[in-house]
Amino acid sequence: MEDLTQKILESVDEQRGRMKEIADKIWELAELGGKEFESSAMLMDELERGGFAVERGLVGKSPGTGAACDMPTAFKATLGDDGGPSVGIMLEYDALPNGHSCGHNLIAAAGLSAALALRSVFDKIPGRLVVMGTPAEEGGAPGKTEILHAGHFGNLDAVIMAHPSDRWNTGSRFLSIVQPKGGGIVFRGAPSHASSEPERGRSALDAVLVFCNGIEFLREHVRDGSRLHYVITNGGEAPNIVPDFASVNIYVRSEYPDELERIKKRVDDIIRGASLITDTTYEYEWDFPWYSPIKAPAFYALVEECAGIAGVARDEFIDYDSFGSTDAGNVGLEFPLVHLDFRIAPLGTNWHSGDSAEASRSEEGVCGMIKASKAMALSLYRIVADPGVREKIKKDFVSGKNG
Template sequence: HAEPELGHQEFKASKLLVEELEKHGFEVKLGVAGMKTAFIARKGDGSPKIGILAEYDCLPGLGHACGHNLIAASALGAAVGLGEIIDELCATVIVYGTPAEEGVVQNAGGKVIMIDEIKEADVSMMIHAGPSWGSYSTTNARESFLVEFHGKSSHAGAAPEKGVNALEGVILTFQGINALRQHINRDIRIHGIIKHGGDSPNTIPDYASAHLYVRAPSMPMLDETYGRVKAIIKGAELATGATSKVSQVANTYANKIPNKVLSNLFRENVGLGGTDYPKELTPKKSGASTDFGNVSQEMPALSGYINIGDVTLHSPNGTEMTCTPRAHEAMIIGAKALAYTAIDLITDSDVLENVKEEHRKRLEEQD
C-alpha cells in the first residue's frame, strides 16, 4: 500500500509475492505470457486444481484506492495456508499473479492475456474490498479505448476558417454519446475523459484525444453499443473535417458469471468466525468491470467481497480505507474463507460437481 505501482510496472509487489511463496514451498514461474510482473506459483500435484488469483496494480494518482493490496495479501494468505495441507488433500493449489487489472494502462487486463494458463484450474477464486460482505454478483463487460482526432492548426482569432478543430471532434463525440443514452439499456455505462484538448485557446487545436469506456451486462450488448459509439465518432469526423482514430487501451473484459453454490460456500466459511454475512437471494448487479469476468467465462469463479467499512472505491477515501486495521482484519477473514472454500471443493466431489454444473447451465443461459 505504501509503494503502489501501476499496471505492468508492479515489480516490487510481484517480487515480494514470489519470494514469500517460494519460502513456503511453491514452485514459481515469473514472467508469464510475456508479462514481466505476471507469475504462476503451484504446490501439490493432485486433483482438483484450485486457482487463487492475486491483483497488485494501483490507480494513477490514487494508489491502492481499489484495494488490490488486500487482494494480493489475501491470495498469499489463502494459498500458504492451503499449501500446508495440500499434499494430504491430494490436490493442487495454483496462485496466479495477474498484473494490470485496472484498465488505464496500455494492454491492461492481465487475466485476459494469461487466460490459457489460468484455464488449467478447475475453479478460480479471489477477494475484493467493498462496503459489505458479498459474493453473489455480476459485473459488466467493458471496452477501454482511446479516441484521437487530427485536424489543422490556425490562428483562432485571425484565421479560424483555415483551421480544422480536432477538439470539436472530441466534443461532438461526447455530445453524440449523451444523445445516445436515452436509446440504450439503463445498465449500460459510457463514460470517459478528455486527455488532450489543445495547448492554447488562441490556436485551433490540431490534435485532441479522449479515453472512453463502454460497459454492458453482456458481450452482445457491449459489441452493439461499442459499434454505435464508433459510428458517433465517425459522424464527428464528418462534421468537423478532422480525421479520427480509435485504438484499444485495455483488452476486452467479459461480464462476470455468478455461481450460487460457490457463493453459499464462501458465505458459510466467512460466518465460521461469527461474521455477519447477509443471505444473497439474487445476484447483485455491479456497473463495474473486471478481467476476472473473462476467467468466469472459462470456469466456475468466486469473487468474494470483504467488508472494510463505508468505503468509496476509486477515491481518496478508498486509498485511506484499504489500509486500516478493519481492512486488514477483513482481509484475514476473507483469506481464511477462500482456503476453507477450497478445502470444501477438494474434499467433497459432489459439491465440486454442483459448482461445475451451475457454471455449465449459466453459460447455456447466457448463449
Template sequence: MDTNEILMMQTIDSNKEKLHSLAKDIWSFSEVGWEEFKSSKLIMDELEKEGFKVQRGLIGKHPKFEHDIDMPTAFKAVFEGEKSGPTIGVMLEYDALPNGHACGHNLISSAGLAAALGLKEVFKKIPGNVIVYGTPAEELEGSKHYILAGGHMDEIDIMLGSHYSSKWGSEVTGKAIVWPTHDNWLTFKGKSSHASSEPEKGRSALDAVIITTIALEFLREHTLETDRIHYIISKGGTAANSVPDLATLNLELRSNKSSELNDLMKRVDNIIKGAELMTDTTAIYKWDAAWYCATPVPSLYKSAAKFAPILGIDENEFTFGNKPQSSSDLGCVAYEIPTVEIAFPIVKDNEFLPVGHSEELAAITANDYPIDQSILAGKLMAITAYRI
C-alpha cells in the same frame, strides 16, 4: 471442522503477522499499474520461501489481436501436491491508483496469500495443487485476460478471488467494459492553420472531439439505465491561436451484458463517423478486447455462504443478486472458469465506508481491521475450495 480445515486455519493464523506486514508494505509502495515491481517482488519472494515454484514475469496474449503481451510484474506461483488432483487458482492484485490504494488491492493480496498458504498445507496431505496468479494493472487495461489467453490458466478447475465491500458476498459481478486501444484512444486527425488569419484552411480535430462528446451526452437519454459512458479530453491542441490538428478522447463504455455493450459500441461508432463528416477530419481508433461479464455459478456462490458460519460469519449477511456497478478483468476469467469472489467488509457495522477510489478509502486500507477481514476472507476462500 475436520483436521485438514483446522490445519488450514492454524496455518493462516500463524502467518497473520506476516500477512499484516505484507498488506501494509504494498500499501506504502502504492505502485500504479505495470509499475508494481516492489509489490510483486515482495509477494513472489514470500511464495518462494513457502515452497512455491515462481515464474517471475509472464508473457500473455492479446485475446483479440493475438500479439504477445510482456508483463514483467505478473507472476505464476505453483505448489504441486503429493498426488495429482484438482487445481485451485488464487488471484492476487497489487496495483494502486494515483491517489494510493483507494481500491484496496493490497487487501486482495493479503486475502489471496492467506488462502494459498492454507491450501498449500492441506495439499501436502491430499491430492491437489494450488496456483497463485499475480495480476497487475487491474485499474488500467487489466492483465487477467492476457494471462488467460496466454494459456497460463488452462489447468485451473476453480478460481478464487476477493475484493473489499461493505458486506459479505460471494458473487462475481461486474459490467462488461470496452475502450479504444490505449496507443491512440480515440484520436481525430485534422489540419492545422492559423486560427485568425487563415482559419478556413484548418480542420479542427478538437471540434470533432467536442462534437463527439455532445453527441454522447444526447445518446445517454436513449441508452439503457445500466449503460455507462465515461470520457476525458486528454489532448486538445497546443495553442489557442492554432487550429488543432490532433485531439484525443479517452473513452470507456460499460453495459450489464456483453450483447448490450456490442449494441452501444455500434451506436458510438456512428457518432464518430458523424463527427468525421461534420469536421472533415479522420478518426484513428480501434476497440480493444472487452472485459466480459462472468458466467454465473450460483451453486458455487451459495456454497461459500453456506460454509461461512464455520468461521463465525452469519450466512444471512451474505448478499446475492447484486446489480453490477463497476467492472473487473476477473469477469474475463469467470466467463471461462468457475470462479468465486469473496467480498468482505472493511468497516464495522454502522461505520461509514468511504467512496471507492477516494483518498478517504485509501486512508483506511492499511488499518488493522480491514487487513484482519481480508485474512478472514482468505480463510473462507480456502475452506470453500477445500470442501468443493
C-alpha cells in the same frame, strides 16, 4: 482423512503480521497498472519462499497454446502437481492514479495468505494450486483476459479472489464493459494561428467535442442498465493554437452483452462522424470486452459457509448487483468463480475515494482481509478434499453455461 480446518485457520493467523506488512508496502508503492514491478516482485518472492514454483513475468509465447503475453508484472505460482483437482487464486496489486483507493493491496495480501495457508493441504492431498498474479485490473495493460487466452490458467475446478468492499457478498453481478486500448481515441487535425489564420487549422479538440455530444445524444437511446462515461485526456495546449492533437477515453458498459455490442457499433459511427464533420483523422482500437461471470450458487454457498467459520455473521452478507466491471468476469466464463467482496469500511463508503484508500490500510481492512483469506483457503480446501463439493460446483457451471 485428517481435518485440516484448524490448521488452515491457525496458519492464516500466524501470518497476519507479515501479510499486513506486505499489504501496507503495496499501498505505499501505489504502482499503476502494468507498472507494478516492486509489488509483484515482493509477492513472487514470498511465494517462492513458501515452496511455490514461480514463473516470474508472463512474457512471450505460452508453452501451452503458443499465444503471446506481454506482461512482465504478471506471474504464475504453482504448488502440487497434475493428477488431482486443480484450483486457483487470483491476486491483483495495481493502484489507481489516486492511490490504493480500490484496495487491491488487500486483494494481494488476502490471496497470498490463503495460498500459503493451503500448503498443508497439498502436502497431504494430490492436486494443484495455481496462484495467478494479474496486473492492471484498473487498466493500463492487458490483464486476465490475455493471461486466459494464452492458456496460463490451465484447467481449473474452481478459482477465487477476494476484493475489499463496504459489505460481504459472493455473487454480485457485473456489467459487461468495452474500452479502447491504451490512451483511448485520438483525433489529429492541423495546427494554425487560431486568430490570424483559423481557416488553415483543423481542430482535433472540435472532433472530441463533437464526439462527446454524439455520446450524449446516444445516451438516450440505449437499453436501461447501460452506462457511457468518458474523460477528455488531451484537449490541446493553448487557446491561440488550433489543437492538432486531442484525445478522449470512454468506457461503454451494459448488463447485456448484445447491447454492449450494439452500442459499440454506434460509438464507432460517432467517431467517424466527428472526424468527418471536423476534417480530422482518428485512431483507436477496442480492447477485448469483459463480461459478467457465470453464476455459481453452490460455490457462493460454500464460501459463505466458510466465511461463517472465519467469523463473518450471516447478516453481514448483503445481496446487491454491482454496477462495476472486472476482468475476473472473463475468467468466470471459463471456470467456476467466486469474486468475494469483503468488508473493510462502513456500508455506504465512497469507493475509489480517499475514504476507501484509508480503509485499505486500516485495522478494519486487515481484519476483513484475514477473514477473507480464511474463507478462501477453507473453500478451496473443501473443493480439493471432497469430490461431492466439486461435482455440485461443476453442475452449476455446466447448466449456467448452457442456459
